[in-house]
Amino acid sequence: MLLPTSSVERSPRILIVDDDGQIRQLLAGFLRENGFGVALARDGVEMRQAVLAENFDLIVLDLMLPGAGGLDLCRELRRTSSVPVIMLTAKGDDTDRIVGLEVGADDYLAKPFNPRELLARIKAVLRRSSGGSAEPALARQGFGFDGWRVDVLRRELINPDGVLVDLSGGEFELMLAFLESPNRILSRDWLLEATRNRAGDVFDRSIDVLVSRLRRKIEQGGYGIEVIKTVRGAGYLFMPKVTRA
Amino acid sequence: MRSWLNKLGLDTLTNRTILLMLIGIGVVHLASLYAYQLALDRDASIASDVRLADRLLTIKRAVMRVAPLERETVAHELSGGPIEAHWSRAEHAIAGGPGSAEWENLRARIQELAPELTSGQIVIGSNRKLERDPHLALISLQLPDESWVNVSVFSKLTPPSSSHGTVLSTSLMALGVIGFAILLVRWMTRPLRTFADAARRLYQGSDQARVPEEGPREVRELAAAFNEMQARIKRLIDDRTHALAAVSHDLKTPITRLRLKTESLKDASLATSISSDLSEMEEMLDQTLAYLRGERTDEDMRALDLVALVQTLVDDAMDAGSTISFSAPARLALEGRPLALKRAIGNLIDNALKYGMRARLTLSSDAGMARLVIDDDGPGIPADDLKRAFEPFQRLEQSRNKDTGGFGLGLTIARTILNGHGGAIALANRAEGGLSVTVTMPVKAADGTKIS
Numbered sequence A: 001m002l003l004p005t006s007s008v009e010r011s012p013r014i015l016i017v018d019d020d021g022q023i024r025q026l027l028a029g030f031l032r033e034n035g036f037g038v039a040l041a042r043d044g045v046e047m048r049q050a051v052l053a054e055n056f057d058l059i060v061l062d063l064m065l066p067g068a069g070g071l072d073l074c075r076e077l078r079r080t081s082s083v084p085v086i087m088l089t090a091k092g093d094d095t096d097r098i099v100g101l102e103v104g105a106d107d108y109l110a111k112p113f114n115p116r117e118l119l120a121r122i123k124a125v126l127r128r129s130s131g132g133s134a135e136p137a138l139a140r141q142g143f144g145f146d147g148w149r150v151d152v153l154r155r156e157l158i159n160p161d162g163v164l165v166d167l168s169g170g171e172f173e174l175m176l177a178f179l180e181s182p183n184r185i186l187s188r189d190w191l192l193e194a195t196r197n198r199a200g201d202v203f204d205r206s207i208d209v210l211v212s213r214l215r216r217k218i219e220q221g222g223y224g225i226e227v228i229k230t231v232r233g234a235g236y237l238f239m240p241k242v243t244r245a
Numbered sequence B: 001m002r003s004w005l006n007k008l009g010l011d012t013l014t015n016r017t018i019l020l021m022l023i024g025i026g027v028v029h030l031a032s033l034y035a036y037q038l039a040l041d042r043d044a045s046i047a048s049d050v051r052l053a054d055r056l057l058t059i060k061r062a063v064m065r066v067a068p069l070e071r072e073t074v075a076h077e078l079s080g081g082p083i084e085a086h087w088s089r090a091e092h093a094i095a096g097g098p099g100s101a102e103w104e105n106l107r108a109r110i111q112e113l114a115p116e117l118t119s120g121q122i123v124i125g126s127n128r129k130l131e132r133d134p135h136l137a138l139i140s141l142q143l144p145d146e147s148w149v150n151v152s153v154f155s156k157l158t159p160p161s162s163s164h165g166t167v168l169s170t171s172l173m174a175l176g177v178i179g180f181a182i183l184l185v186r187w188m189t190r191p192l193r194t195f196a197d198a199a200r201r202l203y204q205g206s207d208q209a210r211v212p213e214e215g216p217r218e219v220r221e222l223a224a225a226f227n228e229m230q231a232r233i234k235r236l237i238d239d240r241t242h243a244l245a246a247v248s249h250d251l252k253t254p255i256t257r258l259r260l261k262t263e264s265l266k267d268a269s270l271a272t273s274i275s276s277d278l279s280e281m282e283e284m285l286d287q288t289l290a291y292l293r294g295e296r297t298d299e300d301m302r303a304l305d306l307v308a309l310v311q312t313l314v315d316d317a318m319d320a321g322s323t324i325s326f327s328a329p330a331r332l333a334l335e336g337r338p339l340a341l342k343r344a345i346g347n348l349i350d351n352a353l354k355y356g357m358r359a360r361l362t363l364s365s366d367a368g369m370a371r372l373v374i375d376d377d378g379p380g381i382p383a384d385d386l387k388r389a390f391e392p393f394q395r396l397e398q399s400r401n402k403d404t405g406g407f408g409l410g411l412t413i414a415r416t417i418l419n420g421h422g423g424a425i426a427l428a429n430r431a432e433g434g435l436s437v438t439v440t441m442p443v444k445a446a447d448g449t450k451i452s
Helices: A021-033 A042-052 A071-080 A094-102 A115-131 A136-142 A169-180 A188-195 A207-219 B002-007 B013-065 B068-078 B100-113 B117-118 B163-203 B217-250 B252-262 B266-293 B308-320 B338-356 B410-420
Strands: A013-017 A035-039 A057-062 A087-088 A107-108 A142-145 A148-151 A154-159 A227-229 A235-238 A240-245 B083-088 B123-125 B137-142 B148-152 B302-305 B321-326 B333-336 B358-366 B369-376 B424-430 B437-440
Touching: A013 A021, A013 A042, A013 B117, A021 A035, A021 A115, A021 B083, A035 A042, A042 A057, A042 A071, A057 A071, A057 A115, A071 A087, A087 A115, A087 A136, A094 B217, A107 A115, A115 A169, A169 A188, A169 A207, A188 A207, A188 A235, A207 B308, B013 B068, B013 B083, B013 B100, B013 B117, B013 B137, B013 B148, B013 B163, B068 B083, B068 B358, B100 B117, B100 B123, B100 B137, B137 B333, B163 B217, B217 B252, B217 B266, B252 B266, B266 B410, B302 B308, B302 B338, B308 B321, B308 B333, B308 B338, B308 B358, B308 B369, B333 B338, B338 B358, B338 B369, B338 B410, B338 B437
Parallel strands: A013 A035, A013 A057, A057 A087, A087 A107, B321 B358
Antiparallel strands: A142 A148, A142 A240, A148 A154, A227 A235, B083 B148, B123 B137, B137 B148, B302 B333, B358 B369, B369 B437, B424 B437
16 A cells, blocks of 8 residues: 555655755755654765765755756766655756756646645655655656556646647646546545645645546547546546556 | 838839939930931931932933923933922922022022032022922022922931841840849849848847858958857847846756745745745746746647646645636647746736736637637736736736735746747727637647537
């Protein structure tokens, strides 16, 4: 049974690599408050030392670093380890994002980011990596069902005609929660835990609303299939056969 | 002056040059033809006077020698061509009258050329019996026995002129010169067209719009000066763009710090308030960077579902407590840049909600065009300001006086993005009040799924 990270006994260890001292300290304080163990590195040199000394559960890596840039460091990390990486990009340009994902980052966040958003992303990435810990990070890139494709890194849903169907952050997390546990009844509480704290969902939209929005985009897209089934009194069931790509 | 020149199609340098050359060649041609004809006429008239004098002498001698009874017959036999001779007891010509100066001239010339004729009286004038005719001269010569020979001259005895050939050859020459002039002017003005193209490309933000520095020296100098000016303008724009982009970019680090600091604030309402201020600052930075980026984009065109894209924006607005509705077909696939389109349509929705309280979105597709109409219930935009609304940094404060944040780039960015998709935005005030924004863009669905 997959459980959200809060139930994991040992608190996850996170390495923060950023050249701005204040951001490093503030981020460390924020993550510690939220139950993570934190180590800090200023640049590539310090990062290499830290990674050699300890096995981290996740690395938060700034793209703009003095010396070796974040992209090079990420590529370097990937050669030896499958530790999840969340990239902090400063530009928010599409190119940076895509390049970051191509060198093997598991997620990205553009500065200036909302700390709660980062927290949500960290939890989501940890949840995904603990789920399939045997697989290397790059193999967790996608899912497929009924002709639809989901690109986890680019956070994209593509319909059977190859057309991009836009999802909100919350809808995408909900989708991932379903894809990771297909053909099983998932309770509202479980789904809420998996999708909460997203920046767009500060209002804690009820899971029912989120499910109905996701349904509308998938089921009413003209394909006439039932994808998410409501199980009265228990929760929701994702019906299609899911493949991993 | 310019307007009528233009109306005649004479607004190009080529046409004006051709016109000037035509006028020039025409004037010179006519003047030389006139001078030539004048000289020709003089020669011809001398030649014809000589021949006239000879004929007159011959007729007079022949008629004198025969008996009076045969004189009329002889005179008749000697007639021919333009000359007709008769014998009579009295003269037929009368001197004086309207053409007398000319007759007197002719008489003087004849007397000079044939002194023998002066043995008797010579009267030149119009025919006494006939109406006056300027082409008809009647010369009466008195014979020694006081009788007269009357000679009618019907026209001047001039040889046929060769002026037709002259006109033809001159016209051919003129045509040749004009043809050559067209080629010459086109060749000379080609650098000007290159300049115009280059200036336009610079305006469109292209990096390379240099004019080749070749051709005559004047053109080379102009090209060099033009290239220098262009480089200066580009440097100026680039510097400012970079400065603005750098400031926008560097502000992201302090904003990130502030965001982290608000997390440790005990006062939750203060934290929320600061957080929303930070969001606003972030939005302004994003809009500035998007504006500076202009049409340059590294996002690829791809097939996307416009319905889902707008639906996400509408849901987000609804979650933020806005009153917004959306009616659309199940799907509408088209080729576009998802992030850019989200920004453009998001800006339009934000405007409608900021200024118009409520937003109603309607998406449809018709004849290969997707059409998104966004209606609001705000005050609209005064007709005079409708065009200005797309200019950067215009906030149209007078009518839309709410404190709204943002600084007037939303519409500019939206229009730039939609133009980049081959689409357009139109603003109109609704009769019922409120503004109606209509976005149209071509549906080029890669997979042909145009579902209504």
